[in-house]
Amino acid sequence: PQIVMGAGCYFGTEKFMSRNFVCRFPNSIKTHKVGFMKVPVTQPGANDDVHDTLEQQPSHITYQEVCRGKSGYVEVCWLELENPDCHFEAAIRFFFAFHDPTTLHRQGADRGTQYSSVLFCFDQEQLRIAESVKRELQDLIDNKKVQCFERKRVQTKIVFVDNATAKRMFVEAGRNHQDYLLKNPGGYCNHFIRTRLSKPSRVQRTWKLRELGLPLVPALPSSY
Numbered sequence: 449p450q451i452v453m454g455a456g457c458y459f460g461t462e463k464f465m466s467r468n469f470v471c472r473f474p475n476s477i478k479t480h481k482v483g484f485m486k487v488p489v490t491q492p493g494a495n496d497d498v499h500d501t502l503e504q505q506p507s508h509i510t511y512q513e514v515c516r517g518k519s520g521y522v523e524v525c526w527l528e529l530e531n532p533d534c535h536f537e538a539a540i541r542f543f544f545a546f547h548d549p550t551t552l553h554r555q556g557a558d559r560g561t562q563y564s565s566v567l568f569c570f571d572q573e574q575l576r577i578a579e580s581v582k583r584e585l586q587d588l589i590d591n592k593k594v595q596c597f598e599r600k601r602v603q604t605k606i607v608f609v610d611n612a613t614a615k616r617m618f619v620e621a622g623r624n625h626q627d628y629l630l631k632n633p634g635g636y637c638n639h640f641i642r643t644r645l646s647k648p649s650r651v652q653r654t655w656k657l658r659e660l661g662l663p664l665v666p667a668l669p670s671s672y
Contacts, residue, residue, distance in 0.1 A: 449478075449532040451539065452568035452614065455547035456555030458482040458523040458621070460639030463629040464546040465525055468641075469539060476535040479528040482628075483620040484514050484521040487566055487605060509619050517553075517560025524568070526618060536574060540581045543567070546639050549585070550599035556638040565604040570611055578606050596642040 455461045459482075466480045514521045529535050547555055549565040569575040586602045588594040609617070629635050 454522040454524040454566035459628045460637040461525040549604040550597040552603045
């Protein structure tokens with residue numbers, strides 16, 4: 449019952465999933481931690497609709513090496529879901545709401561392959577759901593029902609990986625990077641809920657959340 453998400457700087461990914469998502473879906477996430485995962489390179493001519501299988505790689509990388517943007521590793525948040533049958537699809541939809549999946553190897557001013565948009569799925573049902581939501585979002589963009597992203601093509605890579613291989617591949621970040629924004633409320637974070645359309649208004653913001661399949665929620669506490 450886990451999933452690994454890469455959505456740019458892992459400080460924000462962890463915060464938005466462990467705090468904002470849980471605010472919407474209480475008791476949904478059992479544990480969470482940030483670190484790095486190797487992303488497979490799609491072979492030339494490969495069909496975008498065919499998922500990649502992660503090959504085993506040595507599980508050793510430093511934060512400094514990842515920050516150079518040439519390691520092939522991406523900053524991720526490893527999440528263990530309390531009840532995946534209830535919350536997995538909602539987590540995928542929320543993932544697409546708090547970062548921009550259309551900018552390749554970049555989130556805002558953060559540039560490099562370490563900031564890629566990627567989902568690591570652990571079984572065929574997770575894979576099916578993730579690919580379905582991705583296609584749904586692409587269709588909404590194509591039909592101009594969602595206009596809150598910088599570009600027009602969803603670049604998120606969806607990777608199938610078995611649990612044993614994932615545990616060998618995951619490199620946990622240092623203790624000072626775990627729950628970073630909880631320990632440092634004013635720390636760096638460039639994530640936000642993308643709810644605005646071409647003409648921002650309360651009505652349009654509500655409609656946008658509905659289009660992404662997210663529940664309407666009361667205002668979050670000021671600390672969010």
